[in-house]
Amino acid sequence: MKITHGFLPYLPFLILAVAAVVAAQHVYFYW
Amino acid sequence: MAGQSHILTNEVAPARGVSVTRELFVEQLPLVILTFGVGIAAAYWQHGFLPGGEVPFPLAGVSVPIWHLVWMGFWTGYTMAVVGEAAGIFALPYQMSILQFSSISVTPTTQLLTFLNPVGALLGFHRTRQTNWHFALWVCAGGAVGALIGPFVRLNLLFDPKPFTVVVGFALALTGIHLCVTGLRGFGTKDAFETKFADAALRERKAGRSPSGLPQGIPIETVRKGGGQLTISYWGETWTMSTRILFVIGLCVAIISSALGVGGGFLLVPIFAIFYRLPIYVLVAASIPYVISLSAVSIVTYSVIIPYFSGVWAAPEWAWGLFAASGGILGAWFAAKTQRFVPQPLLKLMLGAITAAAGALYIVSGFVELPFRL
Secondary structure, X not given: OOHHHOOHHHXXXXXXXXXXXXXXXXXXXXX | OHHHHHHHOOXXXXXXXOOHHHHHHHHHHHHHHHHHHHHHHHHHHHHOOOOOXXXXXXXXXEOOOHHXXXXXXXXXXXXXXXXXXXXXXXXXXXXXXXXXXOOOOHHHHHHHHHHHOHHHHHHHHHHOOOOOHHHHHHHHHXXXXXXXXXXXXXXXXXXXXXXXXXXXXXXXXXXXXXXXXXXXXXXXXXXXXXXHHHHHHHHHHHOOOOOOOOOOOOOOEEEEEXXXXXXXXXXXXXXEEEHHHHHHHHHHHHHHHHHHOOOOHHHHHHHHHHOOOOOHHHHHHHHHHHHHHHHHHHHHHHHHHHHHHHOOOOOOOHHHHHHHHHHHHHHHHHHHHHHHHOOHHHHHHHHHHHHHHHXXXXXXXXXXXXXXXX
């Protein structure tokens, strides 16, 4: 199995995690 | 033999004769770039300048970098399209709380996003053959009729919609919890479809390929129609449904959701998942066309019909909505391409969490004055 494929079933949760980080940086810099 | 090998292996084969790369560059990116370009043009047309991270969006009253709007569209479009819905349920609270877009324009701006973003999912699922127009037709036909009735229910019967939203909220919260529980149970006891999915993914993984649980290019087929019944099949499983009941479901969901001014996917998808036991990979065939048509009617309702009777009209922040939609179209398409890697228990858990969150917002809105309309 290619290493890059292992994350695919969890992709929605990875995207949500990135969204949380982006949201946190926005709160930090813009609020 | 060809059909058999299709089922036994998930070897990546371009569905409908188009590779994913070609689909991305020829179909999706031009649409995304066009929407983004129209967003820039709309900013100059509406305000005479381009707002962003330094200059606030005038109607929103906040500064947000344009890339953040595109990203917001992408992630909300992705996470909702992967369970067959439009971006609104995530995008509206995110814009209100994190981005602090709390003026009345937030509702029409979000409607613009939820109308445009599922188009990416529709094109993506069409290419993976997860569409079935016979199935979508009855639900959408009911939806079209219901969407015309809903605004008048709102105007004539629901002078105070709060008790109604609280009831809908409780129904959604219970549905969401039920979906979370079935999702969690699914990790232990799988149904026939989920077992097949898990086996296929394991086989692909062992063969060193991407762990897709669904074979590429298998269509959602109409096995039989007529006599008030519709039978569809997907990957060896069949489901028989009454066309009249499909119509009535589309009608009722549309009356409720258009009376509330929302897209309807958050009600329709759990109904199909729980009562019809349709896999999420199959129900998208009806839910994606449904949310596009209901969102279109919702835009007309809330920008023409309601203002005509109430005399209050809120302009959308066009550029904001279009920038978000450009990301949303791409995110929803990406969801259509990667859904086959995500096991159904995970999808149900996500759908349940989204549905319960939506229900909680509706319940809260019944008791506390939220600065935005749900």
